[in-house]
Amino acid sequence: MAEKQSGLTSLTSRKLSRRDVLQLGGAAIVSAAAASMVGWAPKRYAPAVVSSEVKLGLMNTLTGAGSIHAPSVLNCAKLAVDEINASGGVLGSRVFLEIEDNHTDVDISIQKATKLVKDTKVAAMIDMSFSNQRIAVATQVAEPLKAIYISPVFYEGGICGRYFFNTGAIANQNIETMVPWAGKEFGKRFYLIGSDYAWGRGSAAAAKKAIDANGFELAGEEYAPLGQTEWSAIIQRMADAGANFGFLWIAGNDLVTFLKQFIDFGLKDKVRLGFTYMSEEVTPSLPPENRAGLLASTSYLMSLDTPQNKEFLDRFTASFGKDQVVTAFGEATYDSVYLWKLACEKAGTFETEAVVNALEGMSFPDAPQGPIRIDPVTHNSTLREIVGESTEDPIKFNILADLGMIDPVWPDCVVPKA
The missing domain is CATH 3.40.50.2300 (Response regulator)
Incomplete structure (x- = not known):
């Protein structure tokens, strides 16, 4: 954004449709959401x-x-x-x-x-x-x-x-910290895969900036709709691109489906995978022999x-x-x-x-x-920001890096006062 936004200050006059919300990124939608409020005093609903x-x-x-x-x-x-x-x-x-x-x-x-x-x-x-x-x-x-x-x-x-x-x-806490760490540990060629909506695309956009800022290479990027069941073509393209590190933002139950197919490809020891969403609710779904080695960039793990x-x-x-x-x-x-x-x-x-x-x-x-x-x-x-690595124990992660408490950085946001 070229100018700082003071809250929801540049809305369109029409109500956002479900299609709008699905197709637009977060910042774009919010910046499109407040003009209709100008001069309008909404009814306040007092807490009961x-x-x-x-x-x-x-x-x-x-x-x-x-x-x-x-x-x-x-x-x-x-x-x-x-x-x-x-x-x-x-x-x-x-x-x-x-x-x-x-x-x-x-x-x-x-x-x-x-x-x-x-x-x-x-x-x-x-x-x-x-x-x-x-x-x-x-x-x-x-x-x-x-x-x-x-x-x-x-x-x-x-x-x-x-x-x-x-x-x-937000991105400066769990993406901008993970990219330089992963590039140093595993190699400079990154492959990005995200669910095709605001989170996947917005997170990948932040990762691409961090990859460029650190002098690494973008080997490829992919986006898949929510509910994707067939990941083999995407996985094959990641393998063919010679990626060292796959950074993924795949939502909810879709991630379990992806991981099972990725393991079937036999790439687990060739392309390291990192996630901002990887946790103790995902790992139990994988066979014990294939649970280890998945990397989480997160604020919390039970193993802390x-x-x-x-x-x-x-x-x-x-x-x-x-x-x-x-x-x-x-x-x-x-x-x-x-x-x-x-x-x-x-x-x-x-x-x-x-x-x-x-x-x-x-x-x-x-x-x-x-x-x-x-x-x-x-x-x-x-x-807090930590990097954890999954183990065969479904609820145990090895803490590889503890970066301490990190402040959020978002120069384009200044929320309004009452």
Whole structure:
């Protein structure tokens, strides 16, 4: 972008269609979403606090292409809420978790988010979703209805609004750090593969800039639609290109399908694969002899060896059992609930504008990954960045690099004040 954007400040006058959301990248959509708000005063929907109970919304991919993510997100949200209620709630009110299935679908996400804000009157929403859903909810629900909307998912960037907060990594944290590390470790020829929507294309665009900046080579790039079942042609082209490192952004259940076919090609020891999405929910789907060696650039892994994380995992296991896992999405959901709680307590109210102001700059020192903080300028978060390598044990990753806590960098975003 040539100019800094102050929130959602250059909308078109028409409502974004589902086709628009699917086809446009994040930054393009957000910059196309606010002109219709100029001079318009939307109705505000006050959070419902009834009989000392406050409602917190959780939208989750319980069904659809993102269903693989749902269990960890749900469990971590429940754990945070249970802990908060056991310690007295928030401002003397018990937190009630209102759960909606967004079906990994754009239109349904808009419907469910609108329901949570207008009908259920939640104090805030946390949303596990894909980028196309997130963009739609941010532009068509959260900003016009002035509703707090927290995403626990790393993404390509592009949403710069007053009511949107992100506790997942952006490109400078999990892509721009991974490219120089992987190039040094495995070779300079990169092959990029992404799901064909905002996350895949936006992430690959950031990787291409990092590849060029580090003097490496782009051996090729590919994009596949959500629901892709046949990956052999793409895998063969990657092999033929002589790639040293494949950097992938394949969404949800599609990644499991890709990995099984990649292993069948016998390329696992020839082309190293790295992901911003590779976690303990993916590796169990692979045969034990083929689980090892997959690289994750992420803010959290269960194998993170710190007292804080060990204590968190003890509490999680006590609540949900040893067969349940915590993913980066789940950990960020846990953090999001606590950040909202702390902001409400700082504000002394559940009133939206006061809580938004309190969220800006809010820290959660007890996050399992380490002390995180919301950047008051961009509403993204300071997060840990680690590189982990999977092992034959489905929930154990070897931590190859711990880069510490990294601030978000997004020069083109300055969120507006009230």
